[in-house]
Amino acid sequence: MDVAERIGEANEKFKEAIRTADGDVMPSLYTSDAVILPPNADAVTGEEAITRYWNSFFQLGITDARPLTREVIVMGDYALEVGETTVYRDDGTLVDRGKIMVLWKNDGGTWKMHRDTWNSSVPLPQ
Amino acid sequence: MDVAERIGEANEKFKEAIRTADGDVMPSLYTSDAVILPPNADAVTGEEAITRYWNSFFQLGITDARPLTREVIVMGDYALEVGETTVYRDDGTLVDRGKIMVLWKNDGGTWKMHRDTWNSSVPLPQ
DSSP: OOHHHHHHHHHHHHHHHHHTTOGGGGGGGEEEEEEEEOTTSOOEESHHHHHHHHHHHHTTTEEEEEEEEEEEEEETTEEEEEEEEEEEETTSOEEEEEEEEEEEEEETTEEEEEEEEEEEOSOOOO | OOHHHHHHHHHHHHHHHHHTTOGGGGGGGEEEEEEEEOTTSOOEESHHHHHHHHHHHHTTTEEEEEEEEEEEEEETTEEEEEEEEEEEETTSOEEEEEEEEEEEEEETTEEEEEEEEEEEOSOOOO
């Protein structure tokens, strides 16, 4: 299985964690020194803060995020994923569509998110 | 000179291009197949589109952006820069503060931006 396939598998776990609103599983998808750079907030690092961040995300009523990988640039034990994402509320409403950029790291045989950021592609209201 | 220093030098050129509102110099700071993932817009790629993107940025009256490198992860001919940025209007007003994540590439001896994204750290209005 190549790196892109491994990242695809990890993304399936990520999507499942979103669907089940399971903040507790989130740190296992990140390296221990991972940093999340979410829009409209400061950077997030550390297991507890990562769980807290995703739980606050679920509190918005979001139960579906669909990252779509457009490319994977493999650089040894690192790989950069660039892609798109769509985010939905539990009633099926599209909340946001955006772009993602994730640095993955081979962490003892498991590919985990090491630096994770995204932003909206929707223009701001004038 | 190490990779972080080379990226620092390239960032000085980037800041100078912002100060002089010089969209034409921007493509020279990016690889020929670079992708910019700006907030609130779709991805931007290609020399002409990159110039156009930055010119539209300058039309907002922005003449100062100060990227601040927090870390550089070197991966052979690639390096990931993670940092912060502050953006100012020509009257000195702070327009935005945010986070940056840039994949740099050693392009025949010159380090250039290959994948460039950022987002605001300012909370959205309720």
